[in-house]
Amino acid sequence: MTPAASQGSPGGPLQGFTVIDLTRVLAGPYCTLLLADLGARVIKVEQPGLGDDARQIGPFVDGDSAYFMSVNRNKESIALDLKAPADRAVFEQLLATADVLVENFRPGTMEKLGYDWPALHARFPRLVFTSVSGFGQTGPYSRRPAYDMVVQAMGGIMSLTGHPGAPPTRVGVSIGDLGAGLYAAIGTQAALLQRGRTGLGDRVDVAMLDCQVALLENAISRMEADGRAPGPIGSRHPSITPFDVFRAADGWFVIAAGNDALFQRLCAALELPALPEDARFATNPERCRHHEALKQLLEQRLSAAPCAHWQALLMQHNIPTGGYNDVAAVVNDPQVQAREMLVQVRTQGGRPLTVAGNPVHVGAHRTQVARQPPRLDQDREAILAGLARQ
Amino acid sequence: MTPAASQGSPGGPLQGFTVIDLTRVLAGPYCTLLLADLGARVIKVEQPGLGDDARQIGPFVDGDSAYFMSVNRNKESIALDLKAPADRAVFEQLLATADVLVENFRPGTMEKLGYDWPALHARFPRLVFTSVSGFGQTGPYSRRPAYDMVVQAMGGIMSLTGHPGAPPTRVGVSIGDLGAGLYAAIGTQAALLQRGRTGLGDRVDVAMLDCQVALLENAISRMEADGRAPGPIGSRHPSITPFDVFRAADGWFVIAAGNDALFQRLCAALELPALPEDARFATNPERCRHHEALKQLLEQRLSAAPCAHWQALLMQHNIPTGGYNDVAAVVNDPQVQAREMLVQVRTQGGRPLTVAGNPVHVGAHRTQVARQPPRLDQDREAILAGLARQ
Numbered sequence A, B: 001m002t003p004a005a006s007q008g009s010p011g012g013p014l015q016g017f018t019v020i021d022l023t024r025v026l027a028g029p030y031c032t033l034l035l036a037d038l039g040a041r042v043i044k045v046e047q048p049g050l051g052d053d054a055r056q057i058g059p060f061v062d063g064d065s066a067y068f069m070s071v072n073r074n075k076e077s078i079a080l081d082l083k084a085p086a087d088r089a090v091f092e093q094l095l096a097t098a099d100v101l102v103e104n105f106r107p108g109t110m111e112k113l114g115y116d117w118p119a120l121h122a123r124f125p126r127l128v129f130t131s132v133s134g135f136g137q138t139g140p141y142s143r144r145p146a147y148d149m150v151v152q153a154m155g156g157i158m159s160l161t162g163h164p165g166a167p168p169t170r171v172g173v174s175i176g177d178l179g180a181g182l183y184a185a186i187g188t189q190a191a192l193l194q195r196g197r198t199g200l201g202d203r204v205d206v207a208m209l210d211c212q213v214a215l216l217e218n219a220i221s222r223m224e225a226d227g228r229a230p231g232p233i234g235s236r237h238p239s240i241t242p243f244d245v246f247r248a249a250d251g252w253f254v255i256a257a258g259n260d261a262l263f264q265r266l267c268a269a270l271e272l273p274a275l276p277e278d279a280r281f282a283t284n285p286e287r288c289r290h291h292e293a294l295k296q297l298l299e300q301r302l303s304a305a306p307c308a309h310w311q312a313l314l315m316q317h318n319i320p321t322g323g324y325n326d327v328a329a330v331v332n333d334p335q336v337q338a339r340e341m342l343v344q345v346r347t348q349g350g351r352p353l354t355v356a357g358n359p360v361h362v363g364a365h366r367t368q369v370a371r372q373p374p375r376l377d378q379d380r381e382a383i384l385a386g387l388a389r390q
Helices: A027-037 A085-097 A117-123 A148-154 A175-198 A208-216 A219-226 A260-269 A284-289 A291-302 A307-316 A327-332 A334-338 A380-389 B027-037 B085-097 B117-123 B148-154 B175-198 B208-216 B219-226 B260-269 B284-289 B291-302 B307-316 B327-332 B334-338 B380-389
Strands: A018-021 A041-046 A075-079 A100-103 A128-133 A203-207 A243-248 A251-256 A321-323 A342-346 A352-356 B018-021 B041-046 B075-079 B100-103 B128-133 B203-207 B243-248 B251-256 B321-323 B342-346 B352-356
Touching (some): A018 A085, A027 A128, A041 A085, A075 A380, A085 A117, A117 A128, A148 A175, A148 B243, A208 B327, A208 B334, A243 B148, A251 B148, A260 A284, A284 A291, A307 A321, A327 B208, A327 B219, A334 B208, A352 B219, B018 B027, B027 B175, B100 B175, B148 B208, B203 B208, B243 B291, B251 B307, B260 B284, B260 B307, B284 B291, B307 B321, B327 B334
Parallel strands (some): A128 A203, B041 B075, B100 B128, B128 B203
Antiparallel strands (some): A243 A251
């Protein structure tokens, strides 16, 4: 084990890379969490006083923010006032030792601090500078404030989510933030790989709104093909049928029969031999057109037994199926546990809290909690001592 | 410009990396699209005959699958039968020139083909081998079939999405597939960065179900804090209020007042001075507890004017707000256009089709369509000629 690892590095493919992290709340911290879990050293530079705003967002466990704890393991913390000369000097020493700077201030803030890209690139030519913002560093809305809810609504994903005629429906997780964090991690790594060729850092500019557009995927081309904007369609897939959540005697479960062969196997398993013979259901485009009629016929049959019966039967016939799980069922799922997808962090008082792990499995590397979510400024001395040794 | 670029490389940070791409349908192809848009050379190795199953999935434009076209720009295509010795020899020559192999077969398939990780790693020690599967290469469900719908339901995101009491609600995009594609791109790049240090490729194992768990983010810790599994809550945020979609005289729009100061500014802007004085609304935890009463009071006021009026007013007061856009509005949005987030691909008959671009902006690089979505096997001769020159 290297000295760095014994001091609390989770190991992993990004060992040896150092990230200076000015991010707050969720989109930026999720990006740096991904990098930290994969082994990068992440130094969280927080505002003196209250630190990352997420520290004040509930719910609270044992006095600590569960929100903050869910995305800040494996990071060190130092409090620096970027308007105070002495702290700026420390910050710049950190940048000199770093590979990446990540921030998610409103565009314009880094410029005001004197840390715009031209200045940083001139002084630290190998540094990758990643910004995550609501609307991006350019364009007419660039300086507008944004949060997850704003970009989910503006980016169209909410218009596709929910049941026809129902009020607007948010995706139940902060996909506006998490999506941006994922694309920002991709951009940061791409710039590091580019640096391997060019020797130079680059500017990565990720906008939450852009990421929502990217996640629309084929909805845009579907609109062009159909000549009208798609709307919400409940629980089914827009272009594959049957691919939906179905009601059985005791609840809901999924059948995903993605092609004609699977549909035929499904009908055989359910002892519904007439269905594949029915012209309305002969091909996937026909099934999509008659999805309501098909769902009714299938649910008529499924009402005869509970979910567990049907899922076991479909699995026997190798037809994709699955439960409609709440978070408690997810946490108890044998596959989720076998994949080590849950990890425990601890509050400052020592109480354990379960959070999601990192799904990126590289070699034997799995999510380690080498460092607990940090107290504000807890690593100041070790970080300064490290700089003095440079 | 390098010769490779003049032959149709989009340029970008991943120039010089070659990806052999066995993936089909969506999760894997989305991963390789991200790499291709960033400049990697992606060679799509398809099954002779029909090729990537997505080619058969509608809607169709000008006879071509809009579904396929939305995620396969900037890729070359060669048809190879991995059970035929001559084609296997070509495939192995390709691997010898490549940095990455990506596949999303059911676990076990690559082993049956003789292309398991130990065999590949022994022969091509620098090759990164990325697998995307429903449940992962390990664990009790490993060999089960999965689709987006299955992992959305099993992974818990559907249990958080929708309105209380309503039937299950799918996230309106294939977040099960797209999420896995994003994490797989991160894992692939992390392994390439690791190779820079170790000289060796590694095995990347990304499971769609794991990725859904990772996207639950703080829902797991919320459950521990609250002692019960969270359910769907419509359009509002679980732990910030007011942070929701609100009805005005002519439709819906978003108000995201993420902290006390913003809430006070909001009430001042709306001329509702009594609200911040009301004990029920004094702090964010209190507002979360009384979210229904607050929404009612706000909507009472908002019903007096249309969305555009309120959005303009809130923007004047620097309060995060935004429209509830359908896909048509997204496509026409000035910010989306300024950010170059839409690109056009062409059907084989020449008809243009608008698709989402890549939101990862590195330096001046923007999504280029250097290559149209390929016809099956269209690049065979050029690829073979390239191999002969090695």
